[in-house]
Amino acid sequence: QVQLQESGPGLVKASQTLSLTCTVSGGSISSGSYYWNWIRQPAGKGLEWIGHIYTDGRTNYNPSLRSRVTISLDTSENQFSLRLTSVTAADTAVYYCVRDSPQLVLPFDYWGQGTLVTVSS
């Protein structure tokens, strides 16, 4: 059973960089054909896809965040990470790491429990 777990600071100052790591257990992050995603959800609001990294390291980002986002893969630690620069209060949200597949009919099947990141002024 694949499990994902987010970790990182829960409080980030405005204009600084948000950094989160997702540790994957129950399977190798570099095997199979999967996208490793970051999705966020502001309190009381809907889900927003941030970006993903493929097993081979290729990335794709939401155009609305592309200039500020970097997602990377650390296969030795079985982790992938999110960096979001120049954060503002609008970046305050629960951040989820999530797995999905390039196969079009398959869903986001495994989710981390989520981690709340608050941007303070």
Place this chain on the structure above:
Amino acid sequence: SSELTQDPAVSVALGQTVRITCQGDSLRIYYASWYQQKPGQAPVVVFYGKNKRPSGIPDRFSGSRSGNTASLTINGAQAEDEADYYCNSRDINGNPPYVFGTGTKVTVL
């Protein structure tokens, strides 16, 4: 990017049937996935594709598609089905590659 529109809230009497809809151009091409989210928890997929229900999801959850509208039906709603439900599909424009619905709050009376 395209959009997926859901009704903000619906209510259903215990044991009755409720249908949640999701509208958007992407759904003419791609199937929707449906996620249930309870307060303080991560979303869980309850239905996806043409007719796929993940292991462990009760068979009272079913999905369908017609034109640009996808539907999730709960037959015989239970108290534990009270939650937010989100649809999601690939984006018809591909950039970003995914789109989420606006979410529907289901209340079981």
